Amino acid sequence: MDLSVESGRVDVWAEHPRLTRFTCPKCDQVLPVYDHTEERTFRHLDSCAFLTYLHARPPRVECPTHGVLQVALPWAEPMSRFTVLFERLAIDVLKECDVEGARKLLRLSWDETWHLMDQAVKRGLAAKPHVVPAKVGVDEKSAGRGQSYITVVSNLDTDTVEYLADERRQASLDGFFEKFSTEERKGIAAVAMDMWDPYINSTRQHLEDANDKIVFDRYHLMKYMTGAVDTVRKQENRALLASDNKTLAGTKYLWLYSKENLPERHQDRFATLRGADLKTARAWAIKESPRHFWSYKRRGWAEKHWYFWATHSRLQPVIDAAHTLKRHEAGLMSYFTNRVSNAGAEGPNSRIQAIRVSARGYRNREHFKTAIWFHLGGLQLYPAIP
Numbered sequence: 001m002d003l004s005v006e007s008g009r010v011d012v013w014a015e016h017p018r019l020t021r022f023t024c025p026k027c028d029q030v031l032p033v034y035d036h037t038e039e040r041t042f043r044h045l046d047s048c049a050f051l052t053y054l055h056a057r058p059p060r061v062e063c064p065t066h067g068v069l070q071v072a073l074p075w076a077e078p079m080s081r082f083t084v085l086f087e088r089l090a091i092d093v094l095k096e097c098d099v100e101g102a103r104k105l106l107r108l109s110w111d112e113t114w115h116l117m118d119q120a121v122k123r124g125l126a127a128k129p130h131v132v133p134a135k136v137g138v139d140e141k142s143a144g145r146g147q148s149y150i151t152v153v154s155n156l157d158t159d160t161v162e163y164l165a166d167e168r169r170q171a172s173l174d175g176f177f178e179k180f181s182t183e184e185r186k187g188i189a190a191v192a193m194d195m196w197d198p199y200i201n202s203t204r205q206h207l208e209d210a211n212d213k214i215v216f217d218r219y220h221l222m223k224y225m226t227g228a229v230d231t232v233r234k235q236e237n238r239a240l241l242a243s244d245n246k247t248l249a250g251t252k253y254l255w256l257y258s259k260e261n262l263p264e265r266h267q268d269r270f271a272t273l274r275g276a277d278l279k280t281a282r283a284w285a286i287k288e289s290p291r292h293f294w295s296y297k298r299r300g301w302a303e304k305h306w307y308f309w310a311t312h313s314r315l316q317p318v319i320d321a322a323h324t325l326k327r328h329e330a331g332l333m334s335y336f337t338n339r340v341s342n343a344g345a346e347g348p349n350s351r352i353q354a355i356r357v358s359a360r361g362y363r364n365r366e367h368f369k370t371a372i373w374f375h376l377g378g379l380q381l382y383p384a385i386p
């Protein structure tokens with residue numbers, strides 16, 4: 001053992017008694033030492049705040065069946081430059097910090113820290129059980145600057161990420177379904193998603209009764225309708241300003257609130273606006289109405305009442321949005337039979353946002369994916385203690 005106060009480190013050399021016999025790593029046959037490899041160094045848990053390194057020349061055995069092989073070391077996984085105990089600590093720290101924070105606490109380089117995270121994910125993915133999720137959520141996530149996306153498939157019962165793929169194409173989702181046999185896919189009962197044709201097509205191609213299983217998120221319905229109201233407001237505001245009428249100027253955000261979320265300080269002004277003879281006010285009233293859609297138990301309500309109202313509104317953006325929703329009606333109504341949603345506050349979806357926010361240093365899409373697997377994959381990340 002060597003202790004250096006100046007460099008703040010402890011170095012420990014491990015040896016074995018003469019004539020010790022070791023087992024072949026493949027067949028457990030007990031054999032004499034054949035020779036030793038070059039010395040290897042392993043970072044271990046600190047001793048009294050000193051960086052601690054373990055050094056050893058691993059023995060090799062000559063198995064009659066498997067040839068000359070290095071024996072398994074009781075303190076590290078094959079090829080690792082860290083002891084198992086250090087790797088487990090690193091995983092615990094990485095779970096609580098981003099890579100940069102973990103790097104500082106562990107006194108490693110960024111690349112070493114990243115490597116430990118990456119290895120943990122590889123280990124976890126290799127051990128991941130093959131399970132067919134019953135309730136599936138599909139979502140697209142922007143992976144940083146530019147139009148770069150990833151497709152995220154989660155298990156909505158366990159709130160874990162089950163599959164990641166590049167882009168948001170049909171092929172991106174195909175890869176998920178193709179992990180399972182036709183028989184296994186029957187176990188998928190519901191797929192919650194955005195109204196995104198590539199995902200819809202992929203699901204239709206891989207699931208029987210896809211139309212009964214696809215569920216569009218209520219959040220997305222509101223997104224379409226809110227967009228339509230905003231377009232009506234922009235057009236109307238422009239027309240009004242042309243005749244020097246500033247009624248709608250600066251009101252953008254008032255119309256984006258839902259009725260019950262409008263802050264009190266805006267309520268008087270908004271009541272006046274709603275009472276005025278404005279196209280925007282009409283569009284807003286139509287938008288607010290289908291929000292009650294989900295409290296209706298009976299199917300067909302949307303078509304009979306709301307859809308008629310919307311398509312006869314003479315407001316083109318509202319009519320367009322209504323047609324979009326009409327085309328996807330089956331998926332919207334599926335919510336009544338499959339009450340699944342991607343938008344849960346505790347679900348992987350919102351947590352992915354948090355990972356991206358803290359993702360200083362996830363330098364590319366692959367890194368972002370690895371971080372999602374690490375934090376949300378429900379994986380067994382630790383190396384086993386020998």
Ligand SMILES: [Zn+2]
Pocket residue numbers: 024025026027028029063064065066067
């Ligand atoms: Zn052997």
